[in-house]
Amino acid sequence: MRAATRLAGTAPYAVLLGLAAYLFQEAGQLEITRIEGRLGPDFWPKAILVLLMATCAYELLRRLLRGSDARPAEPVTLGEDATVDELEPDAAPARRYPHLLWIGAGITVAYVALLDVLGFFLATFLYTLLFMLVGRYRRWPVLIASSLGGSLLFMFVFMKVVYISLPIGREPFSAVSVALMQLMGIR
Amino acid sequence: MGTLHYLWIGLSHIFTPQDLIVLVAGLLVGMAVSVMPGLGLVMGVVLALPFTYRMPIEPSIILLTAIYVSGTYAGCFTAILYRIPGEPMDVPLLWDGYSMAQKGQPAKALGWALVAALTGGLFSSAVMVALAVPMSRVALSFGPPDYFAAVFFGLTTVVALAGTSLVNAFISLFVGLLVATVGVDPIYGAYRFTFDSPILENGVPYVMVLVGMYGLGEVFNRLSQGLKLHGEPRSDTRVKTDFPSWRELWLIRKTLARSSVLGTLLGIVPGAGATVTSFVSYGIEKQYGERRQLLGTGLPEGIVAPQVGSTASVAGHMIPLLTLGIPGSGATAVILAAFLLHGVQPGPMLFTDPGSKAVVYTILASLFVGVIGMCVMGFFWIRVIVKVLRIPQGVLSAIVVLFCIVGAYANRNSVSDVWVIVVFGVLGYAFDKLRFPISPMVLGAILGPLAENSYMQTMISYHNDWTVFFREGLSGTLMVLSLLAMGYPLARHYLEKRRRARPPAPRAAARTDPA
Incomplete structure (x- = not known):
């Protein structure tokens, strides 16, 4: 059960990793005329995709290798996207529909x-x-x-x-x- | 002298019927959306964007800025009176504001919030007016490496401050940057990730990303929670505002000063929006305030600090937007979109041409008038404003979806854009469910083209020598600040992990162990 939960937790990162790898390959096939000594139009998206793949791979491995430790290993920060539920400790958890x-x-x-x-x-x-x-x-x-x-x-x-x-x-x-x-x- | 002269011209423009009507409308909309949990000021600004398409630039920006500024204030009404925070930034107001109301002083708590919003808003607006011209002069000397470093700084602080997981924040940012690369590349004209689809050839306008992620995504999220409010407004609550006395104000002068400076400074940093400034201001008060031990029991300092911080951040955010053209938050990104839709690129050049200078100073003056106006309206119309809570959530959400869809359609009169926002709405919901923060992705989509252009221009000018970013004075400083912004949460995480891993001290263990 725990292994299944762990695998489910890795799914978004695996999907993103796969998608990023596919897009990286796509970026390599851009129809362009290369200019000697200049970065091409594929450089920027490829750089982003490498960073995305590295981050996904890190998280994927971390989640797969993590033992029974249920604590979040990543730093928790306050953000603009934090919800009232997260920020207010007394708030009742929202029911899902x-x-x-x-x-x-x-x-x-x-x-x-x-x-x-x-x-x-x-x-x-x-x-x-x-x-x-x-x-x-x-x-x-x-x-x-x-x-x-x-x-x-x-x-x-x-x-x-x-x-x-x-x-x-x-x-x-x-x-x-x-x-x-x-x-x-x-x- | 020049600044005051232009500010005076701006003030005289504000009091023309058109600008004044738009300002009052913006303040009312901002108050209504911030009172309603789940709507929020960013969504308010997003929903108002289609109305600006046919307006001249001046009232357009005044409308959006008025929604932004009043959106940081009115949430205090429901947080203090009913324990219903309209937005996350209002949560600190529950601790002391609601406690004070429970002690039988709700009118006094509302009075403290009003004074705080007024002080923070006016202080930061004054700082903004004072800094605008010097900042624009500095911005004029910006070359591509400096521009890239400034955008990079914005992106890193967004990641450092956004969300509950650093890894997820980075992933969200990279997805946003990637979305910005779709379409025709600006330097070579190459088609990137278009997959032969005409919809994607023109790229993904970041306004669609914003409307989809913040608007539609939030509606889907609320739908999955059954469209319910967290609390119920009681009808027996006295809705009235009592001002604190001068003597009481004098006693909390340090809190007012501290939070005003902090809110404005944090506002200038891209990414640190009103929620962050509200919490940081409360945290600083808890750490350094004279009555810090009593905070949380209904003290005025606990209301004043977060309220000053959140309202002061608005003018702070307008500084990088107007002087550099860099939006630091979701709301300023929409304001930037409104500028661009009118064919005006915010940045240092706005301060060189007398015509555009008058527009800028009208916007700056509108902040002063807006802050005073929202406090006056909050004082007199609070009873009407809190009635927004009684609108059924199903009706309200349907209205929000319609605004999102019509807004997306109106951008280019195309149903394709509506499909784009539906896709981003679903993505926004998925991000929320999987706990990926939304703001890094949105800001990645907004700042991505700026970052790419300045990076590629630098590489062309400096023959692919990336060390230039660290060698030049201004860009070097910004890059070091960026690395610090990224390194700080990592270092904090490392220290936290070490602290957790350390075995408990023997004395503490002995005390907890009865044997």
């Missing part, structure tokens, strides 16, 4: 994929409605009003005020976007 994450990520990917098909308004209305449902909000009048109002507000602000041409979608969905644009006076 992986299914919410998967559904949330899935509908986000679907939203981006359908943006060009449904158009900004329809896609955003559906997305915000579903996202709030995933976020375990169940007051239907608020759900519908906020997703409808939010989509219209975003469309108005970004298309009419900030002049960004958001996707209007393909037929027959584009008819909805065009009608709304006419109502809002967007050309």
Whole structure:
């Protein structure tokens, strides 16, 4: 069990090491005309990849060779990415909801994929409605009003005020976007 | 005289209707995002970026700077009143601020925080105005080796200060530097890591990395935690601010002075953002304060030190950005992006042209007005601002995602950019889950092109002689500082390991062993 945990802990470093090795080989195949006595465009990425591979290899070996010592061997520093949970000793550990994450990520990917098909308004209305449902909000009048109002507000602000041409979608969905644009006076 | 003259011009610009409206809006947005756990000032600045696309440069930067500065202040409201820190930088305020509130003095605790934010903000803004011109003169003499050394220093301090693991921080930095190499190489025009994909040919704009990692990644992270607040705001809490008396202020004058200087200096160092300055200021108070033994029991010093430190760091961060064009934090990176989107490269040249000088001094003046404005708004509108906590998390997260997506799309009117932020959002979540700090990667992506260009130019000029970085006075000093910044956590780790490995002293062992 402990060995399995240790192996799982090394996985990200092994993946990164493999990826870095592949990219190093890719960098070696750049189509360039070499100038005598000058560093080529492959030098900088190769230098970074060497450092990345060395760091990953160090961590990989350290984790594999480490005995039952569960203490983190690396120095612990205070950082900008430290979370409230890490910084506040009294904070209760956060419970995880992986299914919410998967559904949330899935509908986000679907939203981006359908943006060009449904158009900004329809896609955003559906997305915000579903996202709030995933976020375990169940007051239907608020759900519908906020997703409808939010989509219209975003469309108005970004298309009419900030002049960004958001996707209007393909037929027959584009008819909805065009009608709304006419109502809002967007050309 | 010239500085004061330009500052006066800047002040007169700030009070034009457009700039003033933008400033007030920025302060309000900054306060709202810093009150809400999980949003934070960097995300606030990121989300406001699309609104600046069609604005002139002056109000654009004022908007983002106002969000940045007020984002360091308003988190104290919920930390002190409800024990809900809006951001990690507000955690030290729980120890003394919340304790003071529990003793029946929440209004006084809020008053101390307000005075601290005002003092730190005004002090560091004054230092920034005083240092801007001399620093820009020094920056004018920078050659490629000095530039590389300055960027290198920024990268190493980011690694030294960021995250919970040094190895992971380095990996994160290298990934960020690698992301910056994607696209057409600027010197030879070679295609690097594009894999024949048109999306990658123009490179990965670092704004997309920022929006994805900080915005979408954070939403995914909060989704995996069920979109819940760590605490619940109580409705019976009295929301009011009481100012400390002059006599009380005089008693903590050393804390005010110490934390103001420390916050500003740490702010100048790239990488040491508001969280670091807040904690370091509290730590210094705990070590050198006159009432250090009582810290944590509800002392004003415990509120003042972190609050002064975090607010003072903002103006500190603006110094390298405006004079060298080097952003030292996520928020200043977005501000740099706003400059670049308007076709203006921050750096010493900003201080040579009278037109751009007026813009710079308007931005500097906006910090003074912004600091005073946020305190006035905090005093009068605190009740309204803390109501942000009552917005359902599901609704709020949906709004954040929409801002991220529209912001990414608006950059080049391209859905491809939206895919880029989704990828970086997933990566941001993965980084968080695997405990890789995000800021080294983001700063690597931002500083990478600067580092590569200055390094390659140096190598061309000095015939591949890398010792030039150590031979020249300025670059040599910066390189030594960089090595110290990298060596310090390693040395500390080594000493810590030795201390742990040492067997316990016999007397201590005897005391703990009843036999």
